[in-house]
Amino acid sequence: MKEITRQRWARFGWFCMSFVPLLAYTALTLGVSTILMTLITMVAVMGGRADGMGLTEYLMGFSMPISIIFAVLGLVIFGLWYYFGCKRKQLRIPESVLNPTKIAAVILVAFGSQFLAEYLIYLIQLAAPRVVESYVELMEMAGIEEITWATILYVVILGPMAEELVFRGVTLFYAQKSTRRFWLANIIQALAFGIMHMNVVQGIYAFFLGLILGWVYHRFHSLYASTLLHIVFNFMGTCVLGNITMALEDKLPLYIIFHIMGIAAFAAGMVLLRDRRKSALEELL
Secondary structure, eight states: HHHHHHHHHHHHHHHHTTTHHHHHHHHHHHHHOOOHHHHHHHHHHHHOOOTTTTHHHHHHHTTHHHHHHHHHHHHHHHHHHIIIIIIIOOSSSOHHHHHHHHHHHHHHHHHHHHHHHHHHHHHHHHHHHHHHHHHHHHHHHHTTTSSSSIIIIIIIHHHHHHHIIIIIIHHHHHHHHHOOOOHHHHHHHHHHHHHTSSSHHHHHHHHHHHHHHHHHHHHOOOOOHHHHHHHHHHHIIIIIHHHHHHTTOOHHHHHHHHHHHHHHHHHHHHHHOOTSSSOHHHHHH
């Protein structure tokens, strides 16, 4: 009986530990942003460069470079945490990840996931239009809507790499120690991933994206695969799909065909990634 109680407390401890990477990454993000924004504000005010709303716009111009800085710090800190703390000392890319068919499948899933995210946002808009409006305003203020080299470097490359280390790396490691069922551990890390975004719209679709990323990590036992999916997902959303959607707005048949292609791509990618030796249920459990 004592042994069972000890095991339950140990699992509860690992469950609590699953959210420590989220707290650490959030603290890193807010800490770096606060310190650098304070320094930039002091320099701007003393130099008389901006005041009032002008100061706000001036500061927002630094949001993306600051994001790049804390992403790099996150890569270093959580890379070391993952390598030493989670005993993930295998740096070689698995052959399964290098398989051209599997790479194509990951890309198809990433492409299709963008459509699923769009549908989720649409449902949220139907239920709470103001929430989506606030989300769009937030993205515009952060400079994410504007495609620059800094945006691509952070949103497409450094951000996904750091977040995969934090959530599919460290967080999922502890979550799996807290439960023997992968599907439950996957929900825990996806929940932490959603919370990290700190707004309702991103939080909801990040949760569902996190489930897919966690499954891909589990499927390959490698962060390389989930990181590739995350990078392609962000690249599609930032640099590709928005322009295509705008071009097809007045062409309803082509717009519908485009969305059918997106859903078909997701389904095809998931089928290609599924381990044929196991059922989908066995993979999750």
